[in-house]
Amino acid sequence: MGIMVQNLSKDFGDFNALKNINFTIEQGEFAALLGPSGCGKTTLLRMIAGLEATMAGEIYFDQQNVTHQSAQLRDIGFVFQNYALFRHMTVAKNIAFGLRIKASVFKRDSLTINRRVKELLELVQLETLADRYPDQLSGGQRQRVALARALATKPKVLLLDEPFSALDAKVRKDLRRWLRNFHHDINVTSIFVTHDQEEALEVADKIILMNQGKIEQIGTPEQVYKKPQTAFVAHFLGDVNLLHGYIERNQLHIGDFKQDMSTQGSWADQVTIAYVRPHEIAVFKSLSLRHDSNGSSGQLVAKIMRLHTAGPTVFLELSLAHQPKPIDVSIPFSQYQQNHFMVGDIVYLQPLLLNIFVQDELIEFMI
Numbered sequence: 001m002g003i004m005v006q007n008l009s010k011d012f013g014d015f016n017a018l019k020n021i022n023f024t025i026e027q028g029e030f031a032a033l034l035g036p037s038g039c040g041k042t043t044l045l046r047m048i049a050g051l052e053a054t055m056a057g058e059i060y061f062d063q064q065n066v067t068h069q070s071a072q073l074r075d076i077g078f079v080f081q082n083y084a085l086f087r088h089m090t091v092a093k094n095i096a097f098g099l100r101i102k103a104s105v106f107k108r109d110s111l112t113i114n115r116r117v118k119e120l121l122e123l124v125q126l127e128t129l130a131d132r133y134p135d136q137l138s139g140g141q142r143q144r145v146a147l148a149r150a151l152a153t154k155p156k157v158l159l160l161d162e163p164f165s166a167l168d169a170k171v172r173k174d175l176r177r178w179l180r181n182f183h184h185d186i187n188v189t190s191i192f193v194t195h196d197q198e199e200a201l202e203v204a205d206k207i208i209l210m211n212q213g214k215i216e217q218i219g220t221p222e223q224v225y226k227k228p229q230t231a232f233v234a235h236f237l238g239d240v241n242l243l244h245g246y247i248e249r250n251q252l253h254i255g256d257f258k259q260d261m262s263t264q265g266s267w268a269d270q271v272t273i274a275y276v277r278p279h280e281i282a283v284f285k286s287l288s289l290r291h292d293s294n295g296s297s298g299q300l301v302a303k304i305m306r307l308h309t310a311g312p313t314v315f316l317e318l319s320l321a322h323q324p325k326p327i328d329v330s331i332p333f334s335q336y337q338q339n340h341f342m343v344g345d346i347v348y349l350q351p352l353l354l355n356i357f358v359q360d361e362l363i364e365f366m367i
């Protein structure tokens with residue numbers, strides 16, 4: 001089932017928690033609502049579920065307007081942050097719970113219910129744990145039971161509110177990979193709330209990135225990561241370095257690095273801020289005077305202040321002339337070995353991908 005949200009707003013007293021939210025999620029898509037704490041993700045998810053009243057705007061499931069429909073009628077499976085399993089019930093009984101409640105509606109007898117529970121246990125790969133109680137399970141297993149329970153009645157939409165937040169980092173990582181594959185198999189339209197950018201980038205087909213009750217950007221993980229439309233998105237999605245520069249006569253200058261901007265139009269002379277990710281900077285031991293076909297020339301001169309290796313990657317902290325703060329660059333270990341980089345070395349940098357902003361608006365994107 002596809003979901004469409006139109007002009008949705010929500011106030012709590014004087015506080016404007018959601019401001020004119022618009023997006024669509026296609027049938028079978030896995031969307032992440034991503035943003036910092038307090039940006040309105042849970043409120044939005046609860047409104048889609050029908051657990052929070054809508055003040056302005058509309059919610060459609062396929063073509064049907066469900067804005068004022070009760071949660072029970074929306075045919076939704078919900079997985080919460082904390083597992084919310086019944087402690088006095090076994091895994092199988094927890095999963096069967098929703099089915100038994102709805103048994104009269106679905107005309108299900110015990111045999112049908114047991115068959116469905118078995119099916120769900122297989123789906124979440126917990127067949128052998130049917131008779132355990134929640135206390136006898138790991139956090140990851142409990143969350144899989146919660147997922148099976150949410151899916152028991154074959155909902156058309158699955159909503160997950162920070163489903164992994166109570167788990168430790170390793171289990172969290174394993175479970176999100178598992179969920180990605182699992183979603184691929186079940187193909188239920190799903191929305192997943194998280195404040196963890198890595199999680200959203202790894203799991204979701206589509207990311208809806210929010211900040212202070214508004215949507216900053218919607219796109220695939222690759223689009224939001226590589227083409228952030230606002231400075232907030234660039235900052236929020238992973239490590240970025242900030243480089244101060246200026247445009248003069250249609251040429252961008254950052255230190256000795258220059259980029260011709262005239263192919264993209266005509267630019268007023270102005271100060272700019274460019275964002276570049278640590279792995280999107282090439283590091284050279286000696287100065288190269290080449291002019292690239294994309295109109296860039298020159299390199300940024302930098303000094304290695306610190307370096308440390310972490311498995312296959314080496315992290316360099318570099319200070320640059322005319323830049324107020326040092327920047328971080330990551331390179332493959334093999335390149336570090338070949339070049340014998342050492343603290344105190346002077347090196348030459350070439351940005352491979354720059355996002356340039358003028359007063360928080362993205363004006364240019366290039367490779």
Ligand SMILES: Nc1ncnc2c1ncn2[C@@H]1O[C@H](COP(=O)(O)OP(=O)(O)OP(=O)(O)O)[C@@H](O)[C@H]1O
Binds near residue numbers: 012017035038044195
């Ligand atoms: N019932 C309520 N009454 C008043 N304010 C509320 C209520 N529920 C949420 N808020 C406020 O609305 C804003 C959005 O809250 P929400 O829980 O949706 O954020 P969130 O992005 O899910 O945050 P988190 O990641 O911390 O869970 C917050 O500032 C919160 O304090």
